[in-house]
Amino acid sequence: MKLHRIIVFLLALPLFSQAQTSGNPIFPGWYADPEAQIFDKTYWVYPTYSAKYKEQVFMDAFSSKDLVTWTKHPKIIDTSAIKWANKAMWAPSIIKKDGKYYLFFGANDIQSDNEVGGIGVAVANKPDGPFKDHIGKPLVDKFYNKAQPIDQFVFKDKDGQYYLIYGGWSHCNIAKLNNDFNGFVPNADGTIFKEITPEGYTEGPFMFIRNGKYYFMWSEGGWTGPDYYVAYAIADSPMGPFKRIGRILKQDTSIATGAGHHSVIHDAKKDLWYIVYHRRPLGEKDGNHRATCIDEMSFDKDGFINPVKITKEGVKKSKL
Known part of the structure; x- marks a missing residue:
């Protein structure tokens, strides 16, 4: 009798074994513009809730x-905590500094300097919030160098300096954040916002350092259509100048369309690189029907990024 029970148990094991790959999308729901981070040996993803602007x-x-089993942390921030924001909370970027978590976001989709909105910053004691308004107003509320104040990314350089890199409407700016994240440090020439727009740039900037080189990535094309891509450039400084290399992420019409607006995470211990991005499932016509996915990213012997293969399987289970 005991042997029979053991056999039944063993036969049932595969039915209850955990998945060994993430699958794509990595979690259910319409989510876009994902920023991925690693905090305390845990992977985090902060996306835009992909719906109509007023929602x-x-x-x-x-x-x-x-990277396989994901836990949802609902409504880590909303417009009740950001009095000047009323719609279109977009493209979060988060960074940990001095034991606190700072969440940068775009709000209101302003179309001119006469509207209220732009890039805000919120702060919390935990990565899942709740986040509260850090300065009570937008950090960037105007168009500088023709860049719409959206799609913000916070970059920490190897010397400890933090930068805000942002911009829509095919223009990208970089600015040095001050120590309190409530303003900026002027450049040597007295300016605040320096344009670093590379060839082909549309929106969604992201930057990382590898082997002393600065990799500047962005999205180009139209986010509601199939012609959405991720491209990149390389420079010796976060200020550029950046030389465009080419596209490394695009749609695969047998898997999904509209692949773009990404971030990158690096498991330094295993030297594994992942690209986290959104894409549109086949057959979806609604521009907001975007889902968050993850795939491996790699480099060739010369340090150039290999073209990313988008998959249904995603990535292998990996603990930090």
Whole structure:
């Protein structure tokens, strides 16, 4: 009798075994513009809630210990905490500094300097919030160098300096953040915002350092259509000048369309690189029907990024 029970148990094991790959999308729901981070040996993803602008009034976050099983943290921030924001909360970027978590976001989709909105910053004691308005007003509320104040990314350089890199409407700026994240440090020439727009840039900037080189990535094309891509350039400084290399992420009409607006995470211990991005499932016509996915990213012997293969399987289970 005991042997029979053991056999039944063993036969049932595969039915209850955990998945060994993330699958794509990595979690359910319409989410776009994902920023991925690693905090305390945990993977985090902070996306835009992909809906009509007037419904984009909050943000959720997701965490995982292994890239496979994800936990949802609902409404880590919403417009009730940001009095000047009323719609279109977009493209969060988060960074940990001095034990606090700073969440940068765009709001209101302003079309001119006469509207209220732009790039805001919120702060919390935990990565899942709740986040509160850090300065009570937008950090960037005007168009500088023709860049719409959206799609913000916070970059920490190897010397400890933090930068805000942002911009829509095919223009990208970089500015040095001050120590309190409530303003900026002027450049040597007295300016605040320096344009670093590379060839082909549309929106969604992201930057990382590898082997002493600065990799500047962005999205180009139209986000509601199939012609959406991720491209990149390389420079010796976060200020550029950046030389365009080419596109590394694009749609695969057998898997998904509209692949873009990404971030990158690096498991330094294993030297594994991942690109986290959104794409549109086949057959979806609604521009907001975007889902968050993850795939491996690699480099060739010369340090150039290999073209990313988008997959249905995603990536292998990996703990930090």
